Structure formats: C-alpha cells, structure tokens
Amino acid sequence: MTRVRVTAPRSAARPATEPREAAEESAMGQVFVRSLIRSQLRLALVVAGGFLLILGAFPLLLGAIPGLAETRIAGIPFDWLLLGAGIYPVTGISAWLYIRSATRNEARYRDLAEDKW
Amino acid sequence: MSPALGIAAIAAVSVATAVIGFYGLRISRTTGDFYVASRTVRPWWNASAIGGEYLSAASFLGVAGLILLSGTDALWYPAGYTAGYLMLLLFVAAPLRRSGAYTIPDFTEARLDSQAVRRVTSLAVVIVGWLYIVPQLHGAALTIRTTTGLPPWVGSTAVVVVVCLTVVAGGMRSITFVQAFQYWLKLTALAVPIIFIVLVLGGNDFPGQAAPATNPTGLAPAGPYQNISLLVALLFGTLGLPHVLVRFYTNPDGHSARRTTLIVLGLLSVFYLFPTAFGLLGRVFAPELAHTGQADAVVLLLPGRLIGGPAGELLSALVVAGAFAAFLSTTSGLVVSLAGVISQDVLGGSVRGFRLAALVSAVVPLGLAFTTDSLALAGSVGLVFAFTASTICPVLLLGIWWRGLTDAGAIAGMVTGGALCGGAMVAGTVLGAAGTPFWLAQPAAWTVPAAFAVMILTSRATSARVPRTITKVMTRLHTPERPLATER
Numbered sequence: 001m002t003r004v005r006v007t008a009p010r011s012a013a014r015p016a017t018e019p020r021e022a023a024e025e026s027a028m029g030q031v032f033v034r035s036l037i038r039s040q041l042r043l044a045l046v047v048a049g050g051f052l053l054i055l056g057a058f059p060l061l062l063g064a065i066p067g068l069a070e071t072r073i074a075g076i077p078f079d080w081l082l083l084g085a086g087i088y089p090v091t092g093i094s095a096w097l098y099i100r101s102a103t104r105n106e107a108r109y110r111d112l113a114e115d116k117w
Numbered sequence: 118m119s120p121a122l123g124i125a126a127i128a129a130v131s132v133a134t135a136v137i138g139f140y141g142l143r144i145s146r147t148t149g150d151f152y153v154a155s156r157t158v159r160p161w162w163n164a165s166a167i168g169g170e171y172l173s174a175a176s177f178l179g180v181a182g183l184i185l186l187s188g189t190d191a192l193w194y195p196a197g198y199t200a201g202y203l204m205l206l207l208f209v210a211a212p213l214r215r216s217g218a219y220t221i222p223d224f225t226e227a228r229l230d231s232q233a234v235r236r237v238t239s240l241a242v243v244i245v246g247w248l249y250i251v252p253q254l255h256g257a258a259l260t261i262r263t264t265t266g267l268p269p270w271v272g273s274t275a276v277v278v279v280v281c282l283t284v285v286a287g288g289m290r291s292i293t294f295v296q297a298f299q300y301w302l303k304l305t306a307l308a309v310p311i312i313f314i315v316l317v318l319g320g321n322d323f324p325g326q327a328a329p330a331t332n333p334t335g336l337a338p339a340g341p342y343q344n345i346s347l348l349v350a351l352l353f354g355t356l357g358l359p360h361v362l363v364r365f366y367t368n369p370d371g372h373s374a375r376r377t378t379l380i381v382l383g384l385l386s387v388f389y390l391f392p393t394a395f396g397l398l399g400r401v402f403a404p405e406l407a408h409t410g411q412a413d414a415v416v417l418l419l420p421g422r423l424i425g426g427p428a429g430e431l432l433s434a435l436v437v438a439g440a441f442a443a444f445l446s447t448t449s450g451l452v453v454s455l456a457g458v459i460s461q462d463v464l465g466g467s468v469r470g471f472r473l474a475a476l477v478s479a480v481v482p483l484g485l486a487f488t489t490d491s492l493a494l495a496g497s498v499g500l501v502f503a504f505t506a507s508t509i510c511p512v513l514l515l516g517i518w519w520r521g522l523t524d525a526g527a528i529a530g531m532v533t534g535g536a537l538c539g540g541a542m543v544a545g546t547v548l549g550a551a552g553t554p555f556w557l558a559q560p561a562a563w564t565v566p567a568a569f570a571v572m573i574l575t576s577r578a579t580s581a582r583v584p585r586t587i588t589k590v591m592t593r594l595h596t597p598e599r600p601l602a603t604e605r
Contacts, residue, residue, distance in 0.1 A: 030588060037595045041518050044207040051203060055196070055348075076397070083192040084393040088386030091203050095382050098207055099375050106372075106597040113596075 029113065036109040040102060047098045054090050058082055119430060123264035126434040130302070130441045131279045134449075135286075137295045160373050164380035166293045167364045169300035169442075170450035171198075171381075172388060173249075174256025175498035177303060177443035180389070182413035184396025185406060190344065191396065194499070195389035197348050201355025201502075202385060206378040209356045211371035212517045212594040219366055220457050221359055221509060228516045228594075230584035231524035237531050239462045241508040242359045244535070246455040247482045248501045249358075250448050254486035255497075256413070257444045263414045264437050273486050276441075277479045280449045284456065284475045293367065299446040300384060306439020307391035310420040310432040314398060317424055343559050347499060350561035354502025357509030360450035363457065370598045395419060416440070452478045500542055503561035507534030507568045515572055517594060522572070523582040530572025537564040 062068055062079050071078040176198060183191035218224040221242055226235035254273035261272030283295060355361065368374040399406065399415040402423060406415050417440065420432035455478035456471050464470030508531045515522045515530075541560035545553045556563065576583075584590075 030592075033592050033596060037518070037591065040595060048204065048207050051200070055200070059344075079189050080192070080393075080397060083189055083196060084397075085390060087196045088199060088389070091199055092379075092382055092386060095203055095206050095379050099379055102211070102375065103372065110597060 032109055032112050036105060039105050043098065043101050043105065047094050051090065051094045055087065058086070120265040120267070122430055122434045123437050124267075126438040127261075127265075127275065127441050130438045130445065131275065133298070134279055134283055134295050134442075134445055137298055160368070160377045160380055162293060162297050163364060163367055164377045164384060165297035165300045167296075167361060167377065167381045168384040168388065169296035169298070169303070169446045170360055170364065171358075171385070171447070172300065172303055172443055173447035173498065174253045174440070174443055176389070176392060177307070177440050178256055178259070178413045178416050179252075179498065180392040181395035181399060181416045184393060185399040185404070185412045185415050188400065192393065193344055193347055194351070195393060197351025198355070199382065199385045199389060200348075201351050201353075202378060202382050204352050205356040205361070206375060206382070208514055209362075209517065210365055210374045210378045213362060213513070214365050214368050214374035215371045215594050215596075215598065216590075217593070219363070220454065220461065221357075221362055221513070222458055222462065225512055225516060225527065228584075228590055229522065229524045229527055230586055231527075234512075234524045234527050236462070237528050238509070238512065239458050241531055241535060242458050243455055243478075244539075245357070245501060245505050245509065246359055246451045246478065247485065248504065249360075249498065250451050250479070250482035251485045251489065252497045252501075253444045253448045253451075254483060255489075256440065258486070259413055260417060260437060260440050260444075263411070263417050264433070270487065273483060276444045276448055277483045279445055280452055281476055281479050284449055284452050284479075285472045296446050296450060299442040300388075302442045303439045303446075304384075304388050304391070306435050306442070307388070307395065307416070310424075310436055311391050311394050311398075313428070313432060314420065314423050340555070342562065343555055346503075346556075346559035346562035349565055350499055350503035350506050350559070353506035353510045353561070353565055354504075357505040357513060358502075359454040359458070359509070360447070363454040364450075372597070392416065398423070448479070499559075500545075503559070503564065504535070504538045504542065506561055507538040507564040510565070511568045511572050515569070515576075519573075519576075520587055520591060521576050521580060521583060523576045523579045524584075525579040525582055526572045526574075526576025529575040530568045533571040534564055534568025537567055 062082065068078055073081060176195070180191070180195050180198075183194060213224065216224050216227060218227055222235045222239040225238040226232065254276060257272035257276045258269035259272070261267050261275075262269045365374050365377075368377055395416050399412075399419055403415060403419060406412055406418065411418070417433065417436055420436055421429045423429070424432060452475050456475035459474035459478060460467070460470040464474055511530050511534065512522075512527045516527070538560050541557045541564065544557050548557070
C-alpha cells in the first residue's frame with residue numbers, strides 16, 4: 001500500500017482579501033483604480049477618434065479625387081467598394097487593437113495591485 | 118414564387134425555432150436561467166446569438182431597400198450598424214459585464230443608488246423595445262403579402278405567436294441557441310442566392326451594362342447633415358439597445374465580453390456585404406421596384422427575377438426563411454429583455470411574472486403595428502436608434518466613465534432626450550415624409566448632445582447627490598475580475 005502525502009496546492013496561496021475589496025478600501029488602491037480608468041478611457045477615445053477620422057476621410061477622399069468614385073474594380077464602382085466593404089476591415093482592426101491595449105492596461109493594473117497585497 | 122413554397126419556408130423556420138426553444142427548456146430551470154442563461158454561454162455561441170438578435174428586418178430587408186432607393190447614401194446604414202458595435206466595445210462592453218447587473222435598469226439603479234432612476238430607465242427601455250418590435254412586424258407583414266398573397270396581418274401575428282411560445286417555454290437559455298442558429302440561417306439565406314446570381318450573371322459582364330449610380334426615385338441626395346445625424350444615431354444608439362446589452366451579461370467575465378464583441382463585429386461585417394450586394398443588384402436589374410413602393414421587398418423578389426425556374430423558387434423560399442428568422446430573432450430578443458425589465462419592476466421577478474410580462478411585451482407592439490403604416494424599414498429603425506442614443510446611451514456612458522453623474526442629472530437628461538427625440542418622431546409622423554424638415558427627420562445630431570448637456574449640467578448643479586457608493590461601484594466596473602493566468 002502506498003502512502004500519499006496530502007498538501008494544499010501551492011497555487012492556493014492567495015491573498016486573504018479579495019483584490020477588489022482591498023482596492024476599494026485603501027487610498028493606494030484607489031490611485032491605481034483611477035489611473036486604470038483614465039488609461040482605459042483615453043484608449044477608448046483615441047481608438048474611437050481614429051476610427052471616426054478614417055470614416056470621415058472616405059467621403060472626402062471620394063470628393064477630392066474626381067473620377068475615383070466611378071472607377072470600376074471587377075465591374076463594381078469604387079465608391080461602392082469603399083463604403084460598402086472597405087469600412088469593415090477598419091472596424092475590425094480598430095476593435096482588435098483596442099482589445100489588445102485594454103487587456104494590457106488591465107494586466108498592468110493587476111501587477112501593481114497584486115504587488116501590494 | 119408559389120405561395121405554398123413561401124408558406125412552407127415560413128413554417129419550417131417557425132418549427133425549427135420552436136423545436137430548439139423546447140430543447141433548451143430542459144436545461145433552463147431557475148429564474149437566473151430564464152434571464153441570462155446563467156452567464157455560461159461561450160463567446161462563439163454568444164456572438165452568433167448577438168448577431169442573430171441584432172440583424173433585424175431593417176438589416177435583412179431594409180438595407181437593400183434603402184440602397185435601392187438612395188444608392189451610396191444608404192451605405193452609411195450598414196456601416197453605422199456595424200460601427201455601433203465598435204463603440205459598444207470601446208465604452209460599454211467590459212464595464213457593463215463587470216457591473217453584474219441583469220438589465221439596464223438594474224445597472225442604473227446600482228450605479229446611482231436610486232429607485233427613481235430605475236423607473237425612468239425602465240420606461241425608456243420599454244419604449245425603445247416596443248418601437249423596435251413594430252418594424253419587425255411590419256417586415257413580417259410585407260414578406261407575407263409579397264410572397265404568399267395572404268393578408269399582411271397573418272405575418273405579424275405569426276411572428277408574435279411563435280415568439281411568445283418560445284420565450285414563455287424556454288427563457289434565454291433556449292433563446293441563445295435559437296438566436297445563434299438564426300444568425301447562420303440569415304447569412305446563408307442571403308449569401309447562397311447572391312452566389313447563384315453572380316454565377317448566372319457571370320457571363321453577362323456583371324454588372325456593367327447599367328449604371329448603378331442612376332437614381333430610380335429622383336429623391337434629393339442626403340446632405341452632410343443627414344449623414345452625420347444618422348451616424349450619430351447608429352453609433353450611439355447601438356450601445357443602448359436593451360436586447361443587445363442583456364446579452365453581455367451572459368459572458369463569464371469582462372474580458373470574454375470584449376472577445377465576444379470582436380467576434381460579433383466579424384460576423385456583422387460578413388453579413389452586411391450581402392444586403393449591400395442585393396441593393397446594388399437591385400439598382401441595376403430591378404430599379405422599377407423603387408417606383409412601386411416595393412423597395413423593401415427587393416431581397417425577396419430579386420432571386421426569382423434573375424434566376425427563375427425551380428432554382429429561383431427554391432432560392433426565394435430560402436430568402437423568405439431568412440427574413441422570418443430575422444423577424445423572429447430580433448422580436449424574441451426584445452421580448453426577453455422587455456419581459457425581464459417589466460417582470461422585475463412590476464411583477465416581482467418570478468418566472469410566472471416573466472411569462473406574463475413576455476406576453477404583454479409582444480402583444481402591445483402587435484397592436485401598434487396594426488394601427489401604423491410601414492415606412493422604409495431601415496429608416497424607421499434608424500429613428501429608434503436615435504431615441505436610444507438620446508435616452509439610454511448618455512446615462513450608460515456617463516454612468517460608466519464619469520464619477521460626477523447624479524440621479525437628478527440622469528433623470529433630467531433622459532427625460533430631455535426622450536421628449537425631444539420623441540417629439541421629433543411624432544412631428545415627423547404627423548407632417549408626413551414630404552413635409553418633414555430634414556432636421557426633424559434625422560433628429561439625433563441635436564437631441565443626443567442636448568441629452569448629454571442636460572445630464573452633465575444638472576449633475577453639476579446637484580453634485581451633493583453623488584452616491585456614497587461611487588468609489589465601490591467604479592472600482593467594480595473597471596477592475597478586472599479575479600486574476601486568471603490565461604488572460605495575460
């Protein structure tokens with residue numbers, strides 16, 4: 001018969017308090033929270049602004065270059081391609097970049113917060 | 118197409134919806150299951166379900182119809198419908214999930230610690246939901262009239278009956294599966310006919326012979342004001358839609374809420390290529406539909422016209438099935454979220470109350486649909502977005518990102534936005550499409566800033582009323598959940 005030593009898994013060495021509760025209560029925690037909110041808001045505004053600039057540039061581009069709207073690619077006029085299909089990759093790339101940066105902001109917050117508790 | 122085939126297609130979709138709904142019944146037992154599927158839905162399922170719910174009559178029929186009517190100006194609709202999701206991702210998705218609330222009124226109540234705010238938000242949600250269901254029922258009426266020759270009321274009534282049966286039987290757990298199935302059905306129903314049409318037309322120098330730029334109605338092109346106002350409505354309206362927001366609570370955490378939104382953006386981007394293609398083909402091959410007031414039916418009629426024969430009939434039946442999937446999915450999503458709000462606020466939050474509330478949520482818009490005329494579908498849905506952007510959007514955005522928001526400010530802003538935008542909608546209905554000035558027809562560009570301004574100024578004036586729980590709530594909204602190694 002083999003004997004097995006039963007111990008608590010090492011990963012269970014968690015801080016006694018929930019990180020969130022600690023963040024709510026301490027002044028230091030609130031500094032981190034405010035800085036996280038500010039950086040997430042700044043990130044969201046930058047991505048939204050960039051996206052809207054590109055969106056606004058589409059009709060300006062079509063207006064600025066005469067004949068561009070009527071240029072046909074595979075039989076489809078260019079303005080249809082640009083507004084009907086070209087917008088979607090811009091949306092997707094903006095979303096992807098945002099998620100990457102937002103996740104990184106949260107990881108940074110976690111590193112800071114976990115060091116403290 | 119033959120009426121029998123159309124009826125068969127509609128019956129097949131309805132039966133499939135009911136069967137998946139009843140299958141889901143077996144795994145939804147508690148009140149929590151009924152509301153939000155216990156927050157255990159995987160991102161791909163959830164994203165398909167959100168896509169299924171979001172792509173309504175306006176997207177399936179209305180976008181192509183408007184493109185047929187007004188050409189490239191109408192391309193802003195699908196672009197805005199998609200970009201609205203980007204705004205949702207940037208400003209709302211993760212914090213809203215982390216708030217842990219079931220519905221938008223739950224969120225505003227928790228954030229502002231006020232029952233009064235809750236009641237005003239609930240009222241706004243119910244109005245938005247009812248206004249949004251009406252165009253779905255108009256779409257169903259149009260589809261029935263165009264494809265089967267039955268009286269239009271049969272279509273709207275059929276949608277309400279199927280939705281009530283599914284929702285009352287299964288709640289949101291089964292709704293998630295139903296919606297996910299319906300996204301893929303809708304995509305197939307538009308993509309397959311387009312592929313066939315392109316193959317058939319391939320030899321005929323597609324679509325070069327006729328200029329799609331010709332304007333079949335001779336309507337004046339939209340000016341920059343209309344386009345900007347429309348974009349404001351769509352960008353800010355999406356992030357306040359009750360049936361879309363309730364889906365975010367089904368994500369396990371904030372991070373997966375973001376991932377889900379990214380997948381939704383992909384699904385929407387793929388989907389909208391096809392209504393756009395239908396609109397373009399319609400302008401080339403069936404411009405007379407715009408003159409006869411059948412623009413919204415272009416998606417339904419085009420496969421039969423361009424392909425013909427038994428193949429055309431079958432493709433038409435597929436499109437009809439997809440259209441009904443659109444009406445059913447959006448209506449059921451709205452009914453679930455409305456029923457959640459009504460049952461919690463009025464009926465005490467029991468499962469029985471939820472079922473009763475679901476009936477009320479579906480039957481009232483049916484009455485509205487019978488007593489109103491169908492405008493252009495995408496246009497009337499655009500107005501609902503404007504209303505949402507003027508009421509629910511400001512309270513969500515400021516609630517999530519600004520500590521200074523107070524209950525008084527939130528109520529003042531929602532009432533102002535609702536009154537201005539609602540007034541513009543009523544005035545537009547009274548004056549008719551021809552007599553409405555452009556700034557009343559597209560009110561979002563001034564009603565949304567007005568709502569924000571009133572909300573901010575009133576909050577500033579009543580800054581003593583900022584709830585004492587603010588630090589706790591903001592921490593909860595913005596900090597990540599329990600650390601997970603996989604998220605790094």
